[in-house]
Structures are given as C-alpha cells and as structure tokens.
Amino acid sequence: MLGENGAGKTTTIGILTGMLTPSSGWAMVAGYDVTTDLPNVQRRIGVCPQFDVLWDTLTVEEHLLFYARLKGIPPLHERAHVTNLLQQVGLLNVRTRLAGNLSGGMKRRLSVAVALVGNSRIVFLDEPTTGLDPASRRQLWDIILAARRDRAVLLTTHSMEEAEILCTRIGILAKGVLCCLGTQQHLKNTYGEGFRLQINFDVRNEERAREFILKTFDSATMLATFKGTEEYQLDKETQVHRVFAVMEKFATRHGIVDWSITQIGLLDVFQKIVAASHFLDPREEDIFTTV
Numbered sequence: 287m288l289g290e291n292g293a294g295k296t297t298t299i300g301i302l303t304g305m306l307t308p309s310s311g312w313a314m315v316a317g318y319d320v321t322t323d324l325p326n327v328q329r330r331i332g333v334c335p336q337f338d339v340l341w342d343t344l345t346v347e348e349h350l351l352f353y354a355r356l357k358g359i360p361p362l363h364e365r366a367h368v369t370n371l372l373q374q375v376g377l378l379n380v381r382t383r384l385a386g387n388l389s390g391g392m393k394r395r396l397s398v399a400v401a402l403v404g405n406s407r408i409v410f411l412d413e414p415t416t417g418l419d420p421a422s423r424r425q426l427w428d429i430i431l432a433a434r435r436d437r438a439v440l441l442t443t444h445s446m447e448e449a450e451i452l453c454t455r456i457g458i459l460a461k462g463v464l465c466c467l468g469t470q471q472h473l474k475n476t477y478g479e480g481f482r483l484q485i486n487f488d489v490r491n492e493e494r495a496r497e498f499i500l501k502t503f504d505s506a507t508m509l510a511t512f513k514g515t516e517e518y519q520l521d522k523e524t525q526v527h528r529v530f531a532v533m534e535k536f537a538t539r540h541g542i543v544d545w546s547i548t549q550i551g552l553l554d555v556f557q558k559i560v561a562a563s564h565f566l567d568p569r570e571e572d573i574f575t576t577v
Contacts, residue, residue, distance in 0.1 A: 287442045288449060288556055289459035295442040296336055298459070299410045302440075303333050316407050329357070332406030334397045336413050342386025346377050346396055349385060350403060357404030367403075375399045375429050391422030395429065402433055409433065411441040415448060427451055446553045458556060460563030470552060477558055478550035480505070480522040483529065486515050491541025498540035502532055520547075 289295050300306035302315055304324045313320045316330040340349060350368040359367050372378040375395040380388070385396065394414060401409045411430065415423045430452055433439065443449055449456055450470060457467040466473060483506070487495040496516060499506050505521040520529070526547065533545050 293459040294462040332401035334401040347381040353403040486544040
C-alpha cells in the first residue's frame, strides 16, 4: 500500500488487526470478520508496527519465545521454532543480547521476526524499513522476499523502489480511499503517460538534436533540459521498437552521443493519482476504477 502521510495506511492496518475499532463497515481477514470474530483473526496474523514495540530488558530469544507461547506453539517445539526464525532474520548470533542493546536495523529485523512467529498466514508490515541504512534495508528486503513465499504479506511504504522489488500487487491510498489496485505493469499501462526519452549531446549540437527529436516523434514533449542533456515524454501509443530503430540509425548523425528510453515509472503513477485526489471529495464513491 502506497500513500501520502495521513492517507490512511496505518489506520487500515490498525482496523484489520484489531488495534482500532472501525466506525462502520466490515472486513474479512483469513476468512473471519474483524468486527465479530477478532480472536480468530489475531491467531492467524502477525504485525510489525511502524515503531518497534520491544522490551529493552528482554533478550532477542525471549521476545520470540514469549510470542510463540501467545501464538500457541507447543512447548516441545517452541525452541526449534524460535531458532528457525532467528536464522531466517539473521539474529541467531545475538539471540542472548538484550533488545535495548540492538542496533536500529536489528530491532526492525526482530520486529519482523515477531510478526512471523507462529507461521502467521497473513503478515502486516507497516513501513518496516523506515530509517534504516541501505545495507540493513537490503537485508530486510531479502527476509521479506523469503517470508512471502508461503504467506500473504501486506506492506506499507513510501519507497517506490521498495514497492517495485517486494510487491506483486500495489494499491494506492488517497484520503482514505483505495484508488487503484493492480500489478506494477498494469498500473503503469493504465495510469502512466507513456515513455521518457533522454538524449545526451555536445552543446554545440543542441538545436540540431532537438529539431531531430521533435520532427521524428510527433508526440514528443520536452520535460527538462540541462547542459548537454534533454528529456522528452512520448505518449503511450509510441512503438518502442520504432524508437530503437530510428535512434540506432540516425541519432549520431544529428549530434546525439547517447540516449535511453524508459517507461513512466511507479513514482509518476503515484504522483498522478495523489494529485488527482486533491480535487475530489473523499466521501464520493468510485473515485477511480479499481484494476
């Protein structure tokens, strides 16, 4: 789930997990209604909140043992279950360390491990990598990718890169409304504005290169220009194979030394949908078509 601050991501997770009481409506989680059968919901889910909820005076292992007992792991199997989780999240070598002495990255990994305790069928991760350094973030991504193989994972994030790497389907929230839901490619095809063509040239050939692009591609619209570089938007009807053929054959003749073409990214889709939502009443139904 993607969305601006205040869009309702954390509130949605709070309602689906029973931390918040819905004012109206209903939701089914793991086959149970959160408004009438919350205990059955909570036995089948795991939650990693936006901020770590850990006890500084308990060790890493003690945290997982505590939650394993809450989740009903049989006493004969709890040690093996906890050891397996510690291996999964890379904390086996610090199992006896107090949580208060862990680094920020280790605390987030422990919070994710808590969410995985009891082989939870559905795991909610609320911005699990916020504030982490690149190395710790990459480690946590690997853990989440491995964890999603045999369970459903609902993750919120502000990172487009994270969403593209981890998520098979993406929903965008705005003003408490789920505006769209689909695969990355489907969202790009449905809401994207086409392609971006970037060219690099010697500054002496600026006019020549620009004239070539604008005359060759009717839909080309200049988005940005820097010294020796220009970026154009091409519409979604553009035939990419034609762009490649033309640029490979004629680009150097018109002073272009390098070029690239990319599809409009997830960030552009997100910005377009959020910008559109600013002009709409959140009480209206069917603001966008869900895909």
